[in-house]
Amino acid sequence: MANDDHQAFLIRGYRRSDREAVRKLCCDTGFLGDPIDPVYEDRELFADFLTTYYTDHEPESCFLLEVDGEIRGYLLGSRKPLRNQLYALYQNVWLFFRALTRYFRYNARSRRFIRWLLVHGWREVPAAPRRTPHFHVNLLPDARKVSTTRALMSAYLSYLYRSGEKRVYGQIITFESRRGEKMFERYGFKVLNRAEMRVRE
Template identity: 25%
Template sequence: MTAIRAYRPSDRDAVDEICVRTGASGKDATGLYSDDSLLPDIFADPYLTYQPDLAYVVDTGDHVAGYIIGVADTVAFADWYKREWLPGFTKRHPLEAAATDDEREMIRYGLSYGSRLVPELGEYPAHLHIDLLPELQGQGFGRALIRRLLAELEARGVPAVHLGVSGSNKSARAFYDRLGFHELPSSSPEGPSLGIATSAVV
């Protein structure tokens, strides 16, 4: 029976695979970069290392096919990322070894990732990432994952959460709009930034 449950350390490989298979604006990014670990090394593994208690997965009974991950305090996470995660990331993904301009741009993003803070952090201190394989999409699991994380953040006294979404990922943007996410003042068409109160009913 497919169900949402708390993340376990044994789920990390599955989360990394999902991150890659949804990493090209929601489509499969396998082989897009010379090292498939690049995307999860930016968008998944730091979160699972820093705050695994804010990670939830969708378990089909056979495999994990979706996840939501987040941090309650983005400023603290960014400080940790620069101090603890970045040295290893730099060694694993040397900029000079990038095979393409796109790969070089993604590595640069990873190098500056902990410093990319939206101006609205005072009001929206938490942030999240969510990804579902196609087999789960359109069945309500995305909404349920968002609801689960919002409830946990609210219980911890966190007032609101933000996220970034690719400007080209129209289906993801429509999903967030349906749940009640709204654009933050700093949002741009190229890099939309969305937010929602943790007390919101989604």
């Protein structure tokens, strides 16, 4: 396929050998599309929280964007919401204790981010539809194009259709000039809930 700048790209399924590249991309785009480092310094825990379930327990639902042989974006999805939620219960407890053991070694911004997560973060995320597949998309700045996003979405939606799924949801964070819900309305998505997030750099 060619993207908006006529540069060839490839959408493909996730492979086990992609794990570290996906984790790095997650951290490189983890704060409103920018690197997470100014907000939270622990890339290992951040990537564990956002990617481990998908890459390790439901890799068949993950799709990657490759440009010139390099991973520039991903869509991590789940068709098994109950399994995902059960894993999240276990994972959240495990990650909490891991973060607790590191807390006093973190810098002030990282400690502030942990406090925000514990006090506000869970309340500022809109409620998700129950028993419904979902997805999470991240692209590096040079790969954020209508064509690449559309290709990732089409690959995932086709996969869901072939698997007999009839609904899917995604949670997106929009701000200022970043493309928001209009992009997803093209695929038939509707806004079910909104919440304001007040995390600051």
